[in-house]
Amino acid sequence: MAKAKKTVFFCQECGYESPKWMGQCPGCKSWNTFVEETVSPSQTKHQEAAGRKKAEPVALSEISLDEEDRIHTGIKELDRVLGGGIVQGSMTLVGGDPGIGKSTLLLQVCRNLADQVSVLYISGEESLKQIKLRAQRIGAFGDRLRLLCETNLDTIRQVIEKEKPTVVVIDSIQTMYNEEVSSAPGSVSQVRESTGVLLQIAKGLGVSVFIVGHVTKDGNVAGPRVLEHMVDTVLYFEGDRHASYRILRGVKNRFGSTNEIGVFEMREEGLVEVENPSEFMLAGRPEGASGSVVACSMEGTRPILIEIQALVCASNFGMPRRTAAGTDYNRVNLLMAVLEKRLGLHLSASDAYVNIAGGIRMNEPAVDLGILLAVVSSYKDIVIDDKVLVFGEVGLSGEVRAVSMAEQRVQEAKKLGFTTVILPAACMKSVGQETEITLIPVENIRDAVRFLEQKR
Template identity: 60%
Template sequence: MAKNKSVFICQECGYESTGWLGKCPACSQWSTFVEQVQQGRHSPSPTPSATAKPVSINDIKLDNEERYSTGINEMDRVLGGGIIKGSLILVGGDPGIGKSTLILQICNSIRMSFKILYVSGEESIKQIKLRADRLGVRNSNLLMVSETNFKAIERIIDEEKPGVVIIDSIQTVFNDELTSAPGSVSQVREVTGALVRIGKSCGISIIIVGHVTKEGAIAGPRVLEHMVDTVLYFEGERHLSYRVLRAVKNRFGSTNEIGIFEMHDTGLVEVENPSRVMLTGRTENVPGSVVVSSVEGTRPMLIEIQALVCATGFGMPRRMATGVDYNRITLLMAVLEKRVGMQLSNCDAYVNVVGGLKLDEPACDLGIITAIASSFKNLPVTEGTVLIGEVGLTGEVRPVGQIDKRIMEAARIGFQNCIIPEGNLKMVKQMKGLDSINIKTVENVQQALDVLL
C-alpha cells in the first residue's frame, strides 16, 4: 500500500510543490500555498473507450441550440438570448451585491414546466424562504435544499431530475473522497468537473455562484473559469442602487453585452433606458461636467463624467479616478500639459463616472480631457453637448467605431450638439434623421477645447 504524502498547492492557480513557497512561480502571488495530504493509492490504468472514434468535421451534424428565456430581459441580453440547455454558468460578485437575489428572481421568472433545484451551502432553507417572500417568489416548481456534501447533492439531482440546478456557492461544496478542505483547489476542481459531466450528459443547466477576492476576481483556482461555459460578474457599489451584470466569458454569445439593474426593497428592477436614468438629476452649466456616449456590446449609453481640479496643498499632487483607469487619467493630463499648455503639475485631479459604472473604451477620452480642462479653467461646457472621440499622445482626436449608434442615442435623448472626430465625418454624412442635432468635427484637442470652452 502506498504511503500518504503532503504537497503544497497554490490556491490561485493550482501549482503544486513538494515544499512551501512564499511566492508562486506560476502566478507570482504571495502566501497562497496550502498544505494538503494526498492519500497514496495504486489506480489502475484507464481502459480506452470502444466508442471514441475520430469523425470528419464535415460529417458532424449540428442540432439547433435549445434556449429558454430567464424571464428577465437584461439577463437574456447578457447570456445572448437565454440559457442554453446543459450549459454551466458561473456568477460572481462582491458580498451583498445581490447575487442570491438575482438568482431567486430568475427562479421565479422562468416559465418552464421543469423543476428548479436550489442548493444552498451558506443559508438554511428558512432563511432563503424569508428572502423569497420579500421578493415575491411563488414558483411551485422551485425546490430548496441546504446541503454541502456533493454526493448527497448528486443523489438529489438523480432523484428529482430538475431542468435547472443552482449551487450557492461552489466554495462551500465538498467531495468527501478528498481530504482537502471545502473551497480548496482540488475540491473546487473536482466538484465543478462533476457538475460539468452531469450537465452535459443529462441536459441540465447549472448556475453556480462564486465568491470573489478583494481584487474582484473569482476566488479559487483560475481553472474554474476555464471549465464553465459562461462567466458573469455582478458589479456595482454597495451604497449605490445600480448594478451591472457583465459577461467576461460566453461560449454561446457576445462578451460585450451588459445588463443594468436597480436595487429596490422588493429586489432588482431592470433599467430599460440607462441613458435617461444615468443623466437624471444632472446639473447644467457646471464646470467639470460633460456627457459622453459609450457603447457596451450593442447598447449605446450616455454617461456623465465629472472632474475636479484644484491647487494641491502638498508637494506631490494627488490623482484619483473612479470608474475609469487611473493610468489613462495620468496619460490624458500629460497630453493637456504638453499639447495644450495647461500647467496641471501642481494641481490635484479627481475624475468620477456618475452612477457607479466603469468605462474602459477609448471613445470617452475626449470627454475626460474636456472635463479636466473645464474644471481647470472654471468654464462650463456648452449646454446640451455630447463628446465622442479617442485622444492620441500627439493630441489628435482619432475616429471611433459605431459612431451612428452613439449619435442616434444622443439625438433620441434630446441633446442639441455632438462633437465627433474628423475621421468619422464620412460615415456621418451617410446617416439620416439627424436634423435635430448639430454635429461638429474636430481634429485635435486644442480645436475641441476652443469649440467647447
C-alpha cells in the same frame, strides 16, 4: 494494506501543485500562496460521470443544432449578457462581493424558469426557511421549483439523477465537498474537484448549471484560477453593495459576446432591470456648473451616456494630487500630459479629480475626449452646454481619432434630446448627414477647446 495519504502543496491563486512549500508560485508568480493539503490515493482516480454516453467520434456534418435553442430567463438584461438565454448543458459561474445580489438574482431566475422547465435550487449556506423568507420578498413561486439544502456532492448527484431538472443552481461552490477529497470545503482541491463533478453532470445529463462563487479581496473568484477555465460562462456582479445599482458583466462566454453588460437596481422586492441606463446615469446633473460634460461609451451593442466630472484647483503641496473614480487613473494622467504639451495648460501645479457619476466604470477609449474637455472646462471655468455630447479617442499628438459605432452613439444622443455632438472628423462619413442634431467634427483637441471657448 491501505495506502498512506500523502501531503501536497497547492497555490491558492492558480492551483499549481508542488510536493513541497515554495515562496513564489512558478505558475502565476504570486508570493506566499501555497497551502498544505492532504490528498488521498482515490482522489487521483478518474470518476466516470453518471449518465455519460460512450465516447465515440462524430462527424461535424452530423451534428444538429436544433437542440441548441436557448431558454429565456425572463430577465432581458441577463439574457443580453448570456448571449440570448441559457444554453442546454452549459455551466455558468456567477461571482461578486458579499451582499451584491448574486443569490437574489438566481432566485429570481429560478422563479421565472419554473413556469417553463423544472428547476433545482441547491443551497449550502442557507436553510429552507431562510430561502423561503428571501423568496417571499420576490413574489410567488411555482411548484416546479425544488429546493435542497445539501453540501455532499454524492448526494447532490443522486438527487439530480432522480429529479432530472433542466436547470440546477449551486449556492455556493465553496461550501460543496467531495468525500474522496480529504481537504476542507472551500480549499483549492475541493473547489477544483467539486467543479469537475458538476461539469460532468452538466455535460453528461444535459443539465444547465449555475454556480455561485465567492470572491477574494482582489475581486477574483476564490479558489484556483482553473475554475474559470472549466466553466462555459463567467459573470461578475459589480457595484457598491451599499448603492442601489448593480452591473452584471460577462468576463467569459463561449456562446456569446463578452462586451455586453446588464444594469439592475436593488429594491425591496429584489433586483429590477434598468432598461435605459443612460437616463438614470444622467439623473441629477448640475446645471450651469463647469467641469461637467456628457460622453458616450459603448458596452457591446448598447450605447451608454455618462456624465464625466472634473475638478481642477491649485495644489497646496509640491506634488499635485491626481484622483480618478470610475476610469483608469493612468489614462487620466496621460490625457493631462497631452493638455500640457499640446495646449500649453500649466496643470503641473494643480490638483485634478476626475469622476464618472453613477457608480459605473468605463475604460473605453471613446471617453478620452470627454475627460479632456471636462478638465479644460474646470481649469478655465467654462460651462459646457447641457445639450452637448462628446466622444472620441485622443492620441499622444493631440489628434482626435475615430471610434466604432459612431452612428449608434449619435442616434442615442438624439433620442435623449441632445442638440450638439462633438465627434472625430473621421467619423463623419459613417454618421452621414443629420438634420435634427448639430454635428461638430474635430481633428484635434485644439479644435474641440476652441468650440467651447466660442460658446462661452
